[in-house]
Amino acid sequence: MTETETAPRDIPRVLVVDDTPANLRLLAGMLKERGYKALAAPNGPMALQAARNEPPDLILLDINMPDMNGYEVCERLKADETLREIPVIFVSALNETLDKVKAFGAGGVDYVTKPFQFEEVDARVRAHLELNRQRRELKDGYQRLRELERLRDNLIHMVVHDLRSPLSAVYGTLDILTRSVSLSRDPKLVELAQMGLRVTSDVLEMVKQLLDISRMEAGQMPIHRTEGDLVESARAAVNALTGLADGRRLMVRAETPVPCVYDAEIVHRVLTNLLGNAFKFTARDGEITVFVSRVETGVRVAVTDDGNGIPPEYHLKIFEKFGQVDGEKARFGSGMGLTFCKMAVEAHGGKIGVESELGKGSTFWFTLPA
Numbered sequence: 001m002t003e004t005e006t007a008p009r010d011i012p013r014v015l016v017v018d019d020t021p022a023n024l025r026l027l028a029g030m031l032k033e034r035g036y037k038a039l040a041a042p043n044g045p046m047a048l049q050a051a052r053n054e055p056p057d058l059i060l061l062d063i064n065m066p067d068m069n070g071y072e073v074c075e076r077l078k079a080d081e082t083l084r085e086i087p088v089i090f091v092s093a094l095n096e097t098l099d100k101v102k103a104f105g106a107g108g109v110d111y112v113t114k115p116f117q118f119e120e121v122d123a124r125v126r127a128h129l130e131l132n133r134q135r136r137e138l139k140d141g142y143q144r145l146r147e148l149e150r151l152r153d154n155l156i157h158m159v160v161h162d163l164r165s166p167l168s169a170v171y172g173t174l175d176i177l178t179r180s181v182s183l184s185r186d187p188k189l190v191e192l193a194q195m196g197l198r199v200t201s202d203v204l205e206m207v208k209q210l211l212d213i214s215r216m217e218a219g220q221m222p223i224h225r226t227e228g229d230l231v232e233s234a235r236a237a238v239n240a241l242t243g244l245a246d247g248r249r250l251m252v253r254a255e256t257p258v259p260c261v262y263d264a265e266i267v268h269r270v271l272t273n274l275l276g277n278a279f280k281f282t283a284r285d286g287e288i289t290v291f292v293s294r295v296e297t298g299v300r301v302a303v304t305d306d307g308n309g310i311p312p313e314y315h316l317k318i319f320e321k322f323g324q325v326d327g328e329k330a331r332f333g334s335g336m337g338l339t340f341c342k343m344a345v346e347a348h349g350g351k352i353g354v355e356s357e358l359g360k361g362s363t364f365w366f367t368l369p370a
Helices: 021-033 044-053 070-079 097-106 118-181 187-217 230-244 264-281 337-347
Strands: 013-017 037-041 058-061 088-092 110-113 226-229 249-254 259-262 287-295 298-305 351-356 362-369
Touching: 013 021, 013 044, 021 037, 021 118, 037 044, 044 058, 044 070, 058 070, 058 118, 070 088, 070 097, 088 097, 088 118, 097 110, 110 118, 118 187, 187 337, 226 230, 230 249, 230 259, 230 264, 230 287, 230 298, 259 264, 264 287, 264 298, 264 337, 264 362, 337 351, 337 362
Parallel strands: 013 037, 013 058, 058 088, 088 110, 249 287
Antiparallel strands: 226 259, 287 298, 298 362, 351 362
């Protein structure tokens, strides 16, 4: 392997691989004239060694060489984690379609047939160097974005974790206050105390959801499956929220029983989240129904309301973290509650989704494997 010039690293390096010395000199000289740093290797093994020692930005590779042909060289480059991203342009006298297909199958990005015009080679070299530069920038930008996202999530987790203790203290204080003022004859004072307790309870639930989402994302929240009856879980969730129904009719319609192996506590939280979400979009004289049934792949639970419905373009976004979407008449999504539901159901190996359209209510459903 020889170098035809010495230059700073920011000048593109092009490795030319050909067993014919005249071809090597010709291509290397032309590349030097166009401002590249040209490297040369007379065979496959030396090309691989040169690439490992000083990875080039692009490789011009002949096919017909002794001991190791160009296809083998390219395949070995693509099998190497540190070299696989280097673009390879085949330069060969072989002009059959099968030869070109085989070259692309080995990992080549382009193919130039000998005899060639150097202007064509130069144009293709420049094009693929630019594409590779853009790919690297995109990859670097993505990695920086992922790092910023990780830092953001760590900060949110830390802040939320630190909020839990003072919020619990506030909740306890409000609970005592609510019990005390319930003896008062002032209904306004009782209402205010109860409202404060409800709001604090909601905030604590949001904190718990966000911490659980972080644990699930980190793979640190185990699912403890036991055999149970999903109908009973649905009824327990409805009973837990009956006091908050405020005139809404809650019911469960199901076969009895519908056995399944699942984490009862987590599924209970999924159900209460879906029911609480339905409360937001259902009028006080409306109806919310939980359907539990067997399906071919396992079991299906659906929470149906007769509210305003959700436009189709929001159906996926509302399951994203902090995925609230403001519509003309309502805010769709619960920020974290539906994200928790999605992750909890998928941790069970199930699926979750929504069927809805404006003016016709919504059905939030999830399935669990048998």
